[in-house]
Amino acid sequence: MDNIFVPNFTFTLEQSQKIIADSPIPVDSHLMIADPDETAHLYAKAGSKSVTFHFEASRKPLETISRISQEGSRVGLALKPATAFHEIAPLMDQLDMVLIMTVEPGFGGQSFMVDMMDKVKQARIEIDKKFLGKIWLQVDGGISLETIAQASESGADTFVAGSAVFKSDNPGAMVDSLRALAIKSQAR
Secondary structure (H helix, E strand, O other): OOOOOOOEEOOOOHHHHHHHOOOOOEEEEEEEEOOOOHHHHHHOOOOEEEEEEEEHOOOOOHHHHHHHHHOOOOOEEEEOOOOOHHHHHHHHHHHOEEEOOOOOOOOOOOOOOHHHHHHHHHHHHHHHHHHHOOOOEEEEOOOOOOOHHHHHHHHHOOOOOOHHHHOOOOOHHHHHHHHHHHHHHHHH
């Protein structure tokens, strides 16, 4: 978050590079920045396992996707709630992940936008038609014990649950509970 694309600020590229270098687990970088075309590939170059940038912020998404991929990272494209899924159709064969925001990006702890489940269902249908097993479908925003089953039933297979995990008394147990609910819901 750069306080330009969204009204909040988290880590600089330099801070992220240090986190990536020191992390014992793979890092997934979700960039909520105004100009991903210039810097997204640098997160990949630093060793981020996957790099996701916002479609709405990119002037050259295909070029940015290519630069990230050339660095060896998985590539994700994020969509804000107002952006229609069909807008990224020409880019789908270049992606490893589609991220549908289920809140307006920028702040944690927001309420889950139930109306985004139609977009998730549409994305799941399109992914399964042409890219089954290749593209992950991720949701981010308001994911909790109360919402993860609905997101999973709608077709999401990857989840970001920041506030639910980090505000929990036992983050590890919360992750286990969320995972169990998501798996149970996918089996329906």
